[in-house]
Amino acid sequence: MRTRVLFMTVALIALLTSVASTQTASAQTNSERKVASRVAPSYPELAKKMHIHGVVRVEAVVKANGTVKSTRVLGGNPVLVDAAIEAVGKWKFEPGQSETTEVVQLTFEGQ
DSSP: OHHHHHHHHHHHHHHHHHHHHHHHHHHEEEEEOOOOEEOOOOOOOOHHHHHHOEEEEEEEEEEEEEEEEEEEEEEEOOHHHHHHHHHHHTEOOOOSSSOOOHHHHHHEEEO
């Protein structure tokens, strides 16, 4: 009986940890600098037709004045990548002391 209760407790903790990590994955930025203005990505027509959704991770090099200097894809569905890169390239961050590298996650939900 105790073994069963222990097993159920461990399973419940694992499930809650999984749900918590999924919620964290939908966060927009993992950065030192705050985003001053965001441009939402346009959902690609092919992705709509194929019912593709998911998360695209983008690394953005941000100049001291807050504009995006360059971007690089860290992961995500290739059908969604171009829209994510285009959107993040238009973002503006708060000015900072120097150039920084920010990791951004964009979530594309089925439409």
